[in-house]
Amino acid sequence: MQGEIEAIVSSARSEIASAGELDALERVRVRFLGRKGELTLLLRGLKELPAEERPAAGQALNRAKNEVEGLIQARREELEEGSLEVDGRWDLTLPGRRPHSGSRHLIHQTIERICDIFHGMGYTRADGPDVELDALNFTALNFPDDHPSRDLQDTFYINDEVVLRTQTSPVQVRYMREHTPPIAIVAPGRVYRQEQPDASHAAEFFQIEGLFVDRAVSMADLKATVLAFVREFSGEDEPRLRFRPHFFPFTEPSVEVDLWWQGKDGKGAWLEIMGAGMVHPHVFANCGYPEDAYTGFAFGMGIDRLAMVAAAIPDIRLLYDNDIRFHRQFPG
Numbered sequence: 001m002q003g004e005i006e007a008i009v010s011s012a013r014s015e016i017a018s019a020g021e022l023d024a025l026e027r028v029r030v031r032f033l034g035r036k037g038e039l040t041l042l043l044r045g046l047k048e049l050p051a052e053e054r055p056a057a058g059q060a061l062n063r064a065k066n067e068v069e070g071l072i073q074a075r076r077e078e079l080e081e082g083s084l085e086v087d088g089r090w091d092l093t094l095p096g097r098r099p100h101s102g103s104r105h106l107i108h109q110t111i112e113r114i115c116d117i118f119h120g121m122g123y124t125r126a127d128g129p130d131v132e133l134d135a136l137n138f139t140a141l142n143f144p145d146d147h148p149s150r151d152l153q154d155t156f157y158i159n160d161e162v163v164l165r166t167q168t169s170p171v172q173v174r175y176m177r178e179h180t181p182p183i184a185i186v187a188p189g190r191v192y193r194q195e196q197p198d199a200s201h202a203a204e205f206f207q208i209e210g211l212f213v214d215r216a217v218s219m220a221d222l223k224a225t226v227l228a229f230v231r232e233f234s235g236e237d238e239p240r241l242r243f244r245p246h247f248f249p250f251t252e253p254s255v256e257v258d259l260w261w262q263g264k265d266g267k268g269a270w271l272e273i274m275g276a277g278m279v280h281p282h283v284f285a286n287c288g289y290p291e292d293a294y295t296g297f298a299f300g301m302g303i304d305r306l307a308m309v310a311a312a313i314p315d316i317r318l319l320y321d322n323d324i325r326f327h328r329q330f331p332g
């Protein structure tokens, strides 16, 4: 009797496991537990056994019946879960396909970060057009007529009077002509120069202009502002900064600012991050401000450069080649 029960249970196990759909499972159930099922018949036959064998056989049979019932129930649940298939075409149990959600370009993420930091210092955001008057891109900014930047080799000319702006500095003029100080603005945007593209040059790139004008603004204010910005941007409390004397037609004195950037690979380098200086009195005059009324500072930063060092990007062209595999690395 024991042997017979074990043989039945073991064939029930394998048939339940291989029942591929609910109908087949039901047939298995009938075969073992139905009115004429193999286990049912054995149970019914108990009373024909000698009285002393009955209790042990009864227990074994009940255990077998419970096990088979349990296995069938478990298998039924499995099959029911998997049976959401509708007429064979849709498998609703497949995991969903995540829709591709885009993200902002790394340059724009960097612009937002920079603007946020200046916003915290009370600056607002200003804008100017990419297609700009020569008079604002150069003349009002105190560039002499023969300045080399005006050269056809450096500037894209639309016609004699209109250029693709080579810098964001004309936004200074536009803003000052419309507003009286105090002024605190940042103006991010695209600029254009006739460059031979290579790993660090592109014919279009991004700058962010800063302008602060009030009474009695000094070079110390410029340095403190740059320091506050770089602290936030780099996350370092005591960043190493270098202010080198320089020349720009629209600031006097002028500087270039270098930041010591410690790469993740342990190598460090001085990195030129901006041009800056005290707004030239001729620029104030060209904006219609009364003589000697105001002082201020201006700065212009290369955004691409900052984005590249912060994200360890080796070639500026990667930012402009539209390769989605590159941009997906910067979901932001």
Ligand code: PHE
Pocket: 166, 167, 168, 169, 248, 251, 274, 275, 276, 277, 298, 299, 300, 301
């Ligand atoms: N416009 C300058 C450039 O493109 C940068 C600059 C901005 C310098 C403001 C001084 C003040 O190089």
